[in-house]
Amino acid sequence: xxYPYVFFQTVSDAAKEDIVEFIPQLARVLPPxxxxxxxxxxxxxxxxxxxxxxxxxxxxxxxxxxLLKNSGGxxxxxxxxxxxxxxxxxxxxxxxSLLDLKNGSLIIKSSPGGIGSYVxxxxxxxxxxxxxxxxxxxxxxxGKNRDGYSVIGNRPLLVYCASALTLGIxxxxxxxxxxxxxxxxxxxxxxFLNTIACPPNKSVVQENGKYKFVAYPLSQLExxxxxMPLAEKSKLLAEELLSACYPxxxxxxxxxxxxxxxxxxxxxxxxxxxxxxKLSAFTYDRLxxxxxxxASKVAECIEVEYEIRKTRVISDAFRALAYxxxxxxxxxxxxxxxxxxxxxxxxxxxxxVFHGNGHLLRGGSARSMNGQKSFLNEQFWNIFISxxxxxxxxxxxxxxxxxxxxxxSGDFRDGRDILFYAHQDFRVGxxxxxxxxxxxxxxxxxxxxxxxxxxxxxxxxxVFDRVSERVLFGAIRLLNDNLSRIPLYGEIWRxxxxxxxxDFPDSSHNFQDGYALRQPxxxxxxxxxxxxxxxxxxxxxxxxxxxYNSRIQISEIILSSSFVDVLPDxxxxxxxxxxxxxxxxxxxxxxxxxxxFKHQFMIDSFIVRLAIAxxxxxxxxx
Numbered sequence: 215x216x217y218p219y220v221f222f223q224t225v226s227d228a229a230k231e232d233i234v235e236f237i238p239q240l241a242r243v244l245p246p247x248x249x250x251x252x253x254x255x256x257x258x259x260x261x262x263x264x265x266x267x268x269x270x271x272x273x274x275x276x277x278x279x280x281l282l283k284n285s286g287g288x289x290x291x292x293x294x295x296x297x298x299x300x301x302x303x304x305x306x307x308x309x310x311s312l313l314d315l316k317n318g319s320l321i322i323k324s325s326p327g328g329i330g331s332y333v334x335x336x337x338x339x340x341x342x343x344x345x346x347x348x349x350x351x352x353x354x355x356x357g358k359n360r361d362g363y364s365v366i367g368n369r370p371l372l373v374y375c376a377s378a379l380t381l382g383i384x385x386x387x388x389x390x391x392x393x394x395x396x397x398x399x400x401x402x403x404x405x406f407l408n409t410i411a412c413p414p415n416k417s418v419v420q421e422n423g424k425y426k427f428v429a430y431p432l433s434q435l436e437x438x439x440x441x442m443p444l445a446e447k448s449k450l451l452a453e454e455l456l457s458a459c460y461p462x463x464x465x466x467x468x469x470x471x472x473x474x475x476x477x478x479x480x481x482x483x484x485x486x487x488x489x490x491x492k493l494s495a496f497t498y499d500r501l502x503x504x505x506x507x508x509a510s511k512v513a514e515c516i517e518v519e520y521e522i523r524k525t526r527v528i529s530d531a532f533r534a535l536a537y538x539x540x541x542x543x544x545x546x547x548x549x550x551x552x553x554x555x556x557x558x559x560x561x562x563x564x565x566x567v568f569h570g571n572g573h574l575l576r577g578g579s580a581r582s583m584n585g586q587k588s589f590l591n592e593q594f595w596n597i598f599i600s601x602x603x604x605x606x607x608x609x610x611x612x613x614x615x616x617x618x619x620x621x622x623s624g625d626f627r628d629g630r631d632i633l634f635y636a637h638q639d640f641r642v643g644x645x646x647x648x649x650x651x652x653x654x655x656x657x658x659x660x661x662x663x664x665x666x667x668x669x670x671x672x673x674x675x676x677v678f679d680r681v682s683e684r685v686l687f688g689a690i691r692l693l694n695d696n697l698s699r700i701p702l703y704g705e706i707w708r709x710x711x712x713x714x715x716x717d718f719p720d721s722s723h724n725f726q727d728g729y730a731l732r733q734p735x736x737x738x739x740x741x742x743x744x745x746x747x748x749x750x751x752x753x754x755x756x757x758x759x760x761x762y763n764s765r766i767q768i769s770e771i772i773l774s775s776s777f778v779d780v781l782p783d784x785x786x787x788x789x790x791x792x793x794x795x796x797x798x799x800x801x802x803x804x805x806x807x808x809x810x811f812k813h814q815f816m817i818d819s820f821i822v823r824l825a826i827a828x829x830x831x832x833x834x835x836x
Contacts, residue, residue: 215274215658216352217292218244219263220367221333222420222683223342225418228826229362230260235528237262238388243371243381243836245541245655254288256335259342260650261290262376272564272658273465278330284310287337292368293330293352294660296667297460300326314681319434322432324428327457327667329501329660331368342366347430347666349643351571351650356418356425357409359384366418366424369651371836374406386829390777391607391784394827396407396598397548398645405544411647414639415622435626440676447679448688453485453688454671458662461566468493470568472520474508474703477570480686485568485692486516494519496561499752504644515696529757531767532833535826539835541655542648542649542747546830551815554764559657561626569653571642574672577681578637581708585630597636604818607784630677638669682709699731707732765818768825769797775828785824793821 220240222233225315237253241264248264261281268275276549278300281290289309291300296471299309313334314321320334321341331346331354344366346354357377365377375381384407392399402411412418425716437590437780438447459581460483462468472478472495495513499506499522506522530535534554538547547553559567573579577595584590598615609712622635642664679685685776688709691698710732772778772793781790788805795803806817829835 215266216330216368216654217263217265217272217278217280217290218248218369218372218655219261219290219292219333220365220372221262221290221335221342221344221420222260222363222376222427223364223423224258224260224363225423226258226362229257229360232262232379233363236376239381239491240372240375240549243375244369245697249747252280252650256288257338257341258340259597259770260303261288261333261335263290263292267461270564272566273331273461274566274658277461277464282309282780283335285660286471288335289313290333290335291326291330291390293347293654294328294334294461294658296327296457299328309786312497314547319428320431323450325432325666325670327663327665333366340421343431344412344420346412348430348671349574349638349646349664350412350414350433351642351646351661351664352514353644353647353651354412354418355404355409357406358425359408359629361423363423365600366420366425367809368404370404370409370545371545374409375438377409378407379657383836387831388824390609390831392611393546394784394824395600395603395608395611397550397823398545398640398646398648400618400640400644401615402644405546405798411644413463414618414643416451417706419436419593428778434625435670437673437676438671438674438679439728440678444684444688447675448692451671451685451689452484452487452692454668455480455662455693456487458658458668459484459488459568461658461660462488462492462568465566466492466566467563467565469562469565470495471508471570472497472512472572474505474512475506476568476576476702476707477663478568479512479700479702480572480575480690481568481570482512482516482527483690483697484662486697487693494521496521498522498523498525498751500524503751504802505703507737508701511700512697515700521561523561524751524753526558526795527752527758528556529754529759529764531568531764531825535771535829538826538833539830539833541652541653544650544830544836545648546823546826547644547648549563549819550826551819553822557652557656559653562637566655566658567653568660568662570663571646571661572668574634574638574669575675575680575686576683576708577677580633580677580681581639583630583678583681585628587629589599590629590632593601594632597641600823601816601821602785602786604784628677631683634673634677634680638673670702683707683789684709703734723829765796765801765821766799768821769793771825772821772828773797775832777828777831781824789820789824792817793824796821 247266248266250265252263254261275342277294312323331352334343344442346352353368355370355373356366357373359378365373367373387404389403415430417430419426419428495518497509510520538553
């Protein structure tokens, strides 16, 4: 759950009448369920946000009541923060106590924690300050399509329509190439004209109806020395995880996405420390799946109810594409293979839902201690650049990444930090925004591992402490030692390797005791996308025929799109041939069949990404 919102910062009252008249129409581009709009007018601005009924918001309004006021001005957060931070009664510790204005600049003294984007409106409203917690997984968008005012908000289509004062869309076709290259736009571009995401590690100042990006108002913390005793570091992290999971104490019932892996295991350890009597767990898997076999042991260990659920799938490609664009506000699903997944959280009964999205405490995109420049460079580009797109298609993304490296490199304490910050700013930042928009519109989602305080703790750790996973594992042992002894599904803790060999040779940090109990399953998670096993993992709708027909539909959508003439310039010839081959009703071309599962999965995913990119512009989806 989050509050969709827009804030209009105006030069004068001239535009206010038209803005107020248009505001009711904005509800037409919101996800279902938002029943109430709340409008606050200021001297030079208007804030609008939407709520669900109190009985339908999972207790979210108890933690975040909406707009807050004190003698210095107003502040609004669309998400949730640390305990008490957004409570009006917490006079000495709420959000206002964390803010300071000096010489026209905003300073945040310490992170409020949680996940959300903020608007701070000082009493005179001459300047308005907006920012998103980091990583920027919630999203903060800025639009300026009319003279006299600018608009900020947390949903791109909503911001565009508010800034243009129309539900009619004028598209930005540059987004097509950027999405095709990386699954999102690294430079913050959107499919909508003059509407852009705030860059990672930046904030927004609105003044005189215009906007500018400025430095993030929260300074970096001191690094945690690698030679600090492991027990101390693990204890500090355990405390941060407990704090990030506090909403479980505020609710009657809670749920958790539970896998057989490390991230949801970490959250379960913290939740068990807070008391799990109100918690239920579920896994999207088949009944005989290895993932659910491990997850059920975790649930049993912390004594919570557990359920295996099937992923709902929209079978018709056209309908699935429209649905995925609606739920992501037109940005397109970053993980394109999930374009036809329907994330139904009705079974969570309007309760808080914990999610393990993260990896920052485990190194982000750095999975080894290899620090060679050539290796790091290759890994960095592999995060972003598709192997199926052309240089012409990739050029703007490459330039944007060059600018990011130039500005972000000052924060690198180690060359390997490039893979950590790339993960923080993009992989669980802007890349994650579409999925966050979808899930937070359906439930009160809680993401402890990208809680800003937890993310800042990960940032303070050394590369060795993150990549070896030893501090995280140490925290799990402190919180619930029994959980640390349950094997992972399809993977191992990186420090383990084997009792006699490890990439992390400091023996006092390798936790070799209990290694025999932690022997993992040899299976991998790839079975979930194996067509031969989908029927046991997926719940198809009435349109279901076969993945064969879906491939034909996807290919026909691409070849009939308005972009068909530019495709030879943006994707490689093998992909074009594969699309034509499929459109003719054929399957298993040599290009497709002569590769392993990963190769085939990447081809399928990219062709779907191309169909999504075409549909953004050719389909009336909102």
